[in-house]
Amino acid sequence: MTMPSVEPTLDREATLAALRSTVARFASEEVAPILSEMDEREVFPEATVRRMKELGFFGLPIPEEYGGLGLGKTGYCAVVEELSKVDASHAAILGAHTSLGMTPLYYFGTEEQKQRFLVPAARGEHLMAFSLTEPGSGSDSGALVTSARAEGDCYLLNGEKIYVTNGAEANVVLVLAANDVKLGPRGGITAFLVEKGTRGFTVGRLEKKMGLHGTSTAQLLFQDCAVPKENVLGEVGRGFVVAMTALDVGRLSLGAGSLGGMQGA
Ligand SMILES: Cc1cc2nc3c(=O)[nH]c(=O)nc-3n(C[C@H](O)[C@H](O)[C@H](O)COP(=O)(O)OP(=O)(O)OC[C@H]3O[C@@H](n4cnc5c(N)ncnc54)[C@H](O)[C@@H]3O)c2cc1C
Incomplete structure (x- = not known):
């Protein structure tokens, strides 16, 4: 399309x-x-x-x-x-x-x-935000380790994301997480639409920056954050394509x- x-x-x-x-x-x-x-x-x-x-x-x-x-x-x-x-x-x-x-x-x-x-x-x-980067995964974005484990009608997200523009204010964040960390970008990453207020999802520290002072650059924390399966964007395991398109x-x-x-x- x-x-x-x-x-x-x-x-x-x-x-x-x-x-x-x-x-x-x-x-x-x-x-x-x-x-x-x-x-x-x-x-x-x-x-x-x-x-x-x-x-x-x-x-x-x-x-x-x-x-x-x-x-x-x-x-x-x-x-x-x-x-x-x-x-x-x-x-x-x-x-x-x-x-x-x-x-x-x-x-x-x-x-x-x-x-x-x-x-x-x-x-x-x-307001929307996009959350791919992690402490151990920046340029090498396929190396992300925030996990997404299927449980009932949901995926449970666990991990730490960083440097999320609009992260402190966004109503909905597009989050990339690993459904299978061993597969990485080839089938192991899925995109999720995570709504503000979802239990287990919190905004952590905000970076101090040399410029762009009007934007938040936020750490996002996920602890058994239950995201409904209907909030998977695209196919399970095809999230890297979603991220690269963005x-x-x-x-x-x-x-x-x-x-x-x-x-x-
Ligand atoms: C203001 C700001 C806003 C951001 N907003 C977002 C956002 O909204 N969502 C999000 O997910 N992320 C966001 N990011 C994160 C951004 O995408 C990452 O900073 C970027 O992917 C680089 O990752 P890194 O900072 O870990 O640097 P690294 O990947 O550690 O790179 C550090 C340096 O090493 C170089 N380098 C890396 N790999 C190699 C290699 N193989 N060979 C040679 N040189 C290499 C790089 O070019 C760079 O100069 C934001 C960052 C900033 C600064």
Whole structure:
């Protein structure tokens, strides 16, 4: 399945130009004034994130039938670029939610999962995060050891995740865990949609960083966290493909963000 692309018609060009100017105005009038305090206090910018939701930024590439604006990856990248001219934190919050959270849901979710998780995320009612990295598994992401053991109607997740953007605030986290650690990326990793408040799931320490002070970079802890089997995203054992798909779209928006950052410097 491909995400609808933006046709290069005059209408679309005009829509993108209008979108860019909306974002530029929002960034200069509402984001720029809060930056020094946000950076100083290292806090998640709740009020401006709420405004991004109201402006529809949380569902940019997602088709309208699932609560988004249907502006494709082109529209999404244009917004990330414009935001990044003024602030990387707002762009990173949006990027983790969109590229890493919603995109795999759109590609791999069942219709029921899309209605339950994608529609509220695209409407801005839910914030999403993506949790792959572990203390012993960064670049070598297939070496993750957080375990997922089937028990009755659930999988029990146990382990420690780190560096999760939006991890402290997200309503739903896409978590990668090992259904069979010996198989690794070839059949041993599964993707789970874990809701905030699920018993056994807690947010741990927040990293102190040199930049991106408006984003949380969180440790997530799972202790016999019971995730219903219907929250498996994609097939059991095929989670590495889900994760790599998310990261592919993440690279696209990181490129757009870097471009905006350079233009704004
Ligand atoms: C601000 C921030 C936000 C993040 N957000 C998320 C998130 O939302 N979700 C998530 O799951 N993760 C997130 N991460 C984690 C990120 O994906 C990892 O930091 C990344 O995968 C690298 O892993 P690592 O930090 O363990 O570094 P390592 O893998 O230990 O790498 C350290 C250095 O060694 C080099 N290196 C590694 N392997 C090799 C090799 N085989 N040969 C040569 N050089 C090598 C690397 O290039 C790097 O320079 C975030 C990280 C940061 C800093």
